[in-house]
Amino acid sequence: MSKDVNKKLPSKEEVLSQYKDVLERNKAHARGEKSKGEIEANEQALAKQKAKEDARLAKKTKKAKRKEETLITNTLDQSAGEKLSVIEEKPLTRKQIKKAQKEELKAQKETQKEDALIKNTLDQSVGEKLSVIEEKPLSRKQIKKAQKEELKHVKEETIMTSPFVDGEVESNRTIIASIEKINYDNESETFEEFKSEDRKYTSIDNTPGFDKGVKGLKQKQKFQYQLTNKYSKRILSDGEIVFTKDHKPNTEKHIIELKDVRKSYQTGDLETPILKGIDIKLDKGDFIVILGPSGSGKTTFLNVISGLDKTTEGDVFVLGSNLSLLKDSHLTKFRRKNVGFIFQQYNLLTNLTSKENAEVGQNLANKKKKGMTIEEIFETIGMKEQINKYPHQMSGGQQQRVSIARALAKNPEILFADEPTGALDEEMGRKVLEILVKVNREQKTTIVVVTHNPNIAKIANTVIHIKNGLIDSLEKNSNPADPQSIDWS
Numbered sequence: 001m002s003k004d005v006n007k008k009l010p011s012k013e014e015v016l017s018q019y020k021d022v023l024e025r026n027k028a029h030a031r032g033e034k035s036k037g038e039i040e041a042n043e044q045a046l047a048k049q050k051a052k053e054d055a056r057l058a059k060k061t062k063k064a065k066r067k068e069e070t071l072i073t074n075t076l077d078q079s080a081g082e083k084l085s086v087i088e089e090k091p092l093t094r095k096q097i098k099k100a101q102k103e104e105l106k107a108q109k110e111t112q113k114e115d116a117l118i119k120n121t122l123d124q125s126v127g128e129k130l131s132v133i134e135e136k137p138l139s140r141k142q143i144k145k146a147q148k149e150e151l152k153h154v155k156e157e158t159i160m161t162s163p164f165v166d167g168e169v170e171s172n173r174t175i176i177a178s179i180e181k182i183n184y185d186n187e188s189e190t191f192e193e194f195k196s197e198d199r200k201y202t203s204i205d206n207t208p209g210f211d212k213g214v215k216g217l218k219q220k221q222k223f224q225y226q227l228t229n230k231y232s233k234r235i236l237s238d239g240e241i242v243f244t245k246d247h248k249p250n251t252e253k254h255i256i257e258l259k260d261v262r263k264s265y266q267t268g269d270l271e272t273p274i275l276k277g278i279d280i281k282l283d284k285g286d287f288i289v290i291l292g293p294s295g296s297g298k299t300t301f302l303n304v305i306s307g308l309d310k311t312t313e314g315d316v317f318v319l320g321s322n323l324s325l326l327k328d329s330h331l332t333k334f335r336r337k338n339v340g341f342i343f344q345q346y347n348l349l350t351n352l353t354s355k356e357n358a359e360v361g362q363n364l365a366n367k368k369k370k371g372m373t374i375e376e377i378f379e380t381i382g383m384k385e386q387i388n389k390y391p392h393q394m395s396g397g398q399q400q401r402v403s404i405a406r407a408l409a410k411n412p413e414i415l416f417a418d419e420p421t422g423a424l425d426e427e428m429g430r431k432v433l434e435i436l437v438k439v440n441r442e443q444k445t446t447i448v449v450v451t452h453n454p455n456i457a458k459i460a461n462t463v464i465h466i467k468n469g470l471i472d473s474l475e476k477n478s479n480p481a482d483p484q485s486i487d488w489s
């Protein structure tokens with residue numbers, strides 16, 4: 001094979017330059033400096049070592065976390081066990097301890113949820129709104145999801161020109177889907193209607209005597225806990241009428257009937273009585289207004305008769321069920337089926353339109369009882385034009401009317417309203433009252449309104465005055481006034 005004689009040899013300068021490079025490298029090496037390759041190799045070795053160290057640290061942290069969690073669980077177990085043994089006053093079975101642990105864990109989660117909500121006002125508004133609508137505590141996942149949606153909405157609000165931005169509609173669907181899921185999760189619980197002649201009456205006449213103060217309070221809790229365990233399902237599923245006081249209720253005649261109802265709070269070592277022995281009978285289809293000075297117990301009373309809060313003692317019959325003996329999950333079911341709420345702050349979901357907010361109520365409705373369609377409701381409340389608007393595109397009065405629409409879509413037997421006009425001006429306040437009167441007349445829905453304003457009482461046919469935790473008076477008004485005619489000052 002002949003050599004390529006034409007191949008150009010390197011010039012003398014090129015050879016010298018290459019040689020100089022080698023020389024420079026040798027000199028640098030001799031001075032202890034590293035070549036590029038060596039530096040890279042070094043860096044790789046260092047990175048490998050760091051990754052190893054990181055993995056070791058991560059493992060250590062995980063182990064420490066696991067240890068901490070075990071400690072928390074143990075503490076929870078202990079406190080749950082202690083709490084229950086205070087109530088039970090006897091050694092607990094393994095099943096009881098397990099149950100208490102589960103409840104304690106749930107309570108702990110609720111507290112954490114609340115803390116998170118308080119920390120962030122945005123979180124708070126969403127959490128409250130959803131839990132009000134769903135009428136049951138939300139899982140952490142649901143709250144997180146709602147917060148994310150809310151944040152997204154706030155961000156989009158500034159650029160949103162149309163209420164039908166794709167992402168927005170999608171996020172609405174997500175919330176509705178999650179709400180519907182909760183609804184369907186409970187679908188297996190059917191809503192029974194009971195004929196009065198079929199209902200069984202049970203009198204609890206072996207009520208023990210109770211001590212005074214906090215000790216007595218604990219004894220009452222224990223007694224109620226035992227009765228609730230025994231009767232809650234029978235009351236809700238079988239329509240059994242269970243009474244603990246020497247008083248058989250007339251559930252056919254009275255939609256709400258209370259006997260010797262007491263509610264106390266424990267503050268440290270002291271018992272603070274709020275409701276001090278309430279007896280009352282309220283008729284179906286009435287428009288009832290509750291008046292009383294600040295702190296007299298109006299909201300506490302409303303919460304007790306609407307199943308939002310439990311009594312310490314006494315019977316609370318609403319539609320025949322003694323709410324005092326229902327466990328929390330049954331109370332939730334009872335509220336879903338029978339009652340609607342309107343609050344001073346409207347509690348609408350901000351990233352749902354008026355219609356969608358009302359549909360949330362409809363999803364929770366008692367499907368067996370036929371009510372108005374969403375369109376009919378918006379017609380009734382004079383809000384047809386606002387049906388596709390978002391809460392931030394409406395006035396306070398309009399938002400309050402949407403919250404009425406949501407309550408009506410649920411088609412409740414009783415509508416409870418706590419200061420429904422409290423945040424509204426006169427014109428809007430009157431409009432809201434007009435709607436309530438109309439619903440009461442046309443749908444025969446029983447309405448219970450708590451208010452500071454004695455003038456509002458003129459539109460009611462039953463006025464209850466609460467004073468210092470007791471019923472001061474109950475007046476019947478055979479000629480209720482028109483909301484337009486009442487003095488608003």
Ligand SMILES: Nc1ncnc2c1ncn2[C@@H]1O[C@H](COP(=O)(O)OP(=O)(O)OP(=O)(O)O)[C@@H](O)[C@H]1O
Nearest residue numbers: 265272274292293294295296297298299300301452
């Ligand atoms: N969780 C609680 N713990 C202790 N005390 C409470 C609790 N909730 C309410 N109270 C007290 O119960 C009393 C009655 O409160 P409630 O809210 O029922 O009164 P109200 O008549 O509705 O008052 P207002 O018109 O000011 O809203 C008040 O003194 C209140 O401080």
